[in-house]
Amino acid sequence: MPEPLSAIPVHVVTGFLGSGKSSLIRRLIEQKPADERWAVVINEFGRVGIDQAMFDARDDLMVKGLPGGCLCCQLAVVLQASLVTLLHRHRPDRLFIEPSGLGHPAGLIEVLRGEGLAEALAVQEVIALLDPRRLEDSRAMAHETFRDQLVMADGVALTMTDLATPGQVQAAREWLGSFWPPKRWIREAPHGDLPLSLLREGRAHAEGAEEVTSPAHRAAREGAPGREGLPSPGGEPAPGRPRREEGASLGYATLGWRWHPADRFDLDRLTALLGGLPGEVRVKGVLHSADGWSLYNRAQGAISLSATAWRRDSRLELIAPAGRLPDAKALEATLEACRLAH
Numbered sequence: 001m002p003e004p005l006s007a008i009p010v011h012v013v014t015g016f017l018g019s020g021k022s023s024l025i026r027r028l029i030e031q032k033p034a035d036e037r038w039a040v041v042i043n044e045f046g047r048v049g050i051d052q053a054m055f056d057a058r059d060d061l062m063v064k065g066l067p068g069g070c071l072c073c074q075l076a077v078v079l080q081a082s083l084v085t086l087l088h089r090h091r092p093d094r095l096f097i098e099p100s101g102l103g104h105p106a107g108l109i110e111v112l113r114g115e116g117l118a119e120a121l122a123v124q125e126v127i128a129l130l131d132p133r134r135l136e137d138s139r140a141m142a143h144e145t146f147r148d149q150l151v152m153a154d155g156v157a158l159t160m161t162d163l164a165t166p167g168q169v170q171a172a173r174e175w176l177g178s179f180w181p182p183k184r185w186i187r188e189a190p191h192g193d194l195p196l197s198l199l200r201e202g203r204a205h206a207e208g209a210e211e212v213t214s215p216a217h218r219a220a221r222e223g224a225p226g227r228e229g230l231p232s233p234g235g236e237p238a239p240g241r242p243r244r245e246e247g248a249s250l251g252y253a254t255l256g257w258r259w260h261p262a263d264r265f266d267l268d269r270l271t272a273l274l275g276g277l278p279g280e281v282r283v284k285g286v287l288h289s290a291d292g293w294s295l296y297n298r299a300q301g302a303i304s305l306s307a308t309a310w311r312r313d314s315r316l317e318l319i320a321p322a323g324r325l326p327d328a329k330a331l332e333a334t335l336e337a338c339r340l341a342h
Contacts, residue, residue, distance in 0.1 A: 015129030018299025
């Protein structure tokens, strides 16, 4: 009979939309000791689920996607059940949890320290990611969750510093330096580069930090359906007939599609279309084109296109403040014009 699970280190990697959480976790995985088995739980606010396509399948790494809401409120019940199953089935040596960019750490930590998980998990330092350019975005600065993620963090990784000016990076350091209690560490992490040694020191999350609560998230959590009331994922799309998913919560809206893996796109036309969307729209996708499979990412004006091992289907997700997404039917028709004929 296996020994009871006890004190598995769990790292919460939080940060606002487009801050580079998945990239940072992927770089940490590159530093994983060969004799350790890790698990990663990725929560996406959108309903399609794309970030898991960034991680290649391997025996020593379990990646679980939980799209379609926020772990700390709408999906709290699902998270608890999923973690219990994952821990007992895979028995990882270390667990990483990536909440959505709109996720609030307080509710998530409540779940991790709640019944059924408290004995199995040891909540380590909460890491928040900050793109210094966000401090010049008045909408982000006014957003409750953006600020609370940083207030609750034990350490802050400054990402996208290769795209920010030295003045923006210095302003971020000075702003974070005004927080009380002070951050244990503030590190620049361009391209997601953060030393694993920083996490292996085993420092626990500061007691009492979870007292920072969010009325909006609390209300969403109290109004969330039980596990049996959650919508079930849609079936697989047929060739040439994508499945569209839409949702809205916490002041933001999502719009996404899934296409059959045989559907292919003209990559030049599609990237031109996505690049022309309003700058406030966060865009992610895993796309099958005549050039193969690609991971598309657009955040804060920066666009990246990289290879991916994902082959299950093509996916596209847009996230924007409520009322600021393009018309779904019109955009779907334009996307269809980018699809290659079979």
